[in-house]
Amino acid sequence: MTTENKSVKENKCPAEGLLKLLSGKWKPQIFLMAVNGPLRFNSLLRDIKGANKQSVAVALRELEDFGILDKNIIKQKPLHIEYTLSEKGKSLIPVFRQLEFFCEK
Amino acid sequence: MTTENKSVKENKCPAEGLLKLLSGKWKPQIFLMAVNGPLRFNSLLRDIKGANKQSVAVALRELEDFGILDKNIIKQKPLHIEYTLSEKGKSLIPVFRQLEFFCEK
DNA sequence: TTCTGTAGTCATATTTTTTAGACTAATTGA
DNA sequence: TCAATTAGTCTAAAAAATATGACTACAGAA
Numbered sequence: 001m002t003t004e005n006k007s008v009k010e011n012k013c014p015a016e017g018l019l020k021l022l023s024g025k026w027k028p029q030i031f032l033m034a035v036n037g038p039l040r041f042n043s044l045l046r047d048i049k050g051a052n053k054q055s056v057a058v059a060l061r062e063l064e065d066f067g068i069l070d071k072n073i074i075k076q077k078p079l080h081i082e083y084t085l086s087e088k089g090k091s092l093i094p095v096f097r098q099l100e101f102f103c104e105k
Numbered sequence: 106m107t108t109e110n111k112s113v114k115e116n117k118c119p120a121e122g123l124l125k126l127l128s129g130k131w132k133p134q135i136f137l138m139a140v141n142g143p144l145r146f147n148s149l150l151r152d153i154k155g156a157n158k159q160s161v162a163v164a165l166r167e168l169e170d171f172g173i174l175d176k177n178i179i180k181q182k183p184l185h186i187e188y189t190l191s192e193k194g195k196s197l198i199p200v201f202r203q204l205e206f207f208c209e210k
Numbered sequence: 211t212t213c214t215g216t217a218g219t220c221a222t223a224t225t226t227t228t229t230a231g232a233c234t235a236a237t238t239g240a
Numbered sequence: 241t242c243a244a245t246t247a248g249t250c251t252a253a254a255a256a257a258t259a260t261g262a263c264t265a266c267a268g269a270a
Binding site (some may be wrong): 008013014015017018022023028031032092094096099103 | 117118119120122123124125127128133134136137188193196197199200201203204205207208209210
């Protein structure tokens with residue numbers, strides 16, 4: 001595949017990675033919850049019925065890696081970690097609105 | 106779960122099903138290819154490097170079931186089947202554009 | 211100092227998704 | 241009539257995603 005790799009152009013969808021990320025377990029929920037305020041690991045575990053540590057941890061890590069969530073260590077009273085929507089994450093809100101709008105049709 | 110299932114409201118994301126659907130194997134590619142014209146099963150199999158029958162068949166069926174693609178039997182010369190974007194499917198184009206736009210940032 | 215809550219990790223299941231390859235069945239061209 | 245093309249289905253295997261439960265490590269309260 002040195003020269004003739006144009007026969008079938010890499011028509012990979014640019015949004016594929018994003019779609020994969022967002023469709024992962026608990027990710028849409030977590031994203032929507034993050035819109036309403038900072039999130040914490042154990043609270044998510046309690047609030048999302050049926051959630052387990054591992055997948056919540058994976059969801060938070062991947063959303064953070066993608067730059068959608070920010071992870072902040074809060075050095076106050078109980079000393080804990082908060083996940084908040086990054087600017088990039090906020091710019092995803094209208095995308096979700098569009099997706100939801102589409103679903104209601 | 107007859108009465109007290111409101112403690113933690115079903116905060117399921119409405120777009121979750123759509124995200125799952127669209128993120129499935131080959132679906133974004135197939136969708137984008139459908140934007141450019143009608144698709145045929147064997148052509149997809151040839152054109153998408155690494156695709157296999159089963160997943161292409163599943164992708165086409167699910168996109169059809171969701172109302173995104175229309176399946177048309179063409180009773181002409183070679184007699185074949187064409188998959189085209191439905192109206193609903195077309196209304197998804199701006200959603201993809203937004204997703205792609207987001208990815209380029 | 212022991213117990214609770216914080217936020218996880220890790221190894222191992224189980225489940226779901228995807229792949230590989232054989233097979234079917236109708237149509238068409240030689 | 242034989243072979244190819246069309247559009248798949250089916251079963252079984254492999255790979256990827258998710259779940260379970262044990263464990264770690266730190267902070268603060270009793």
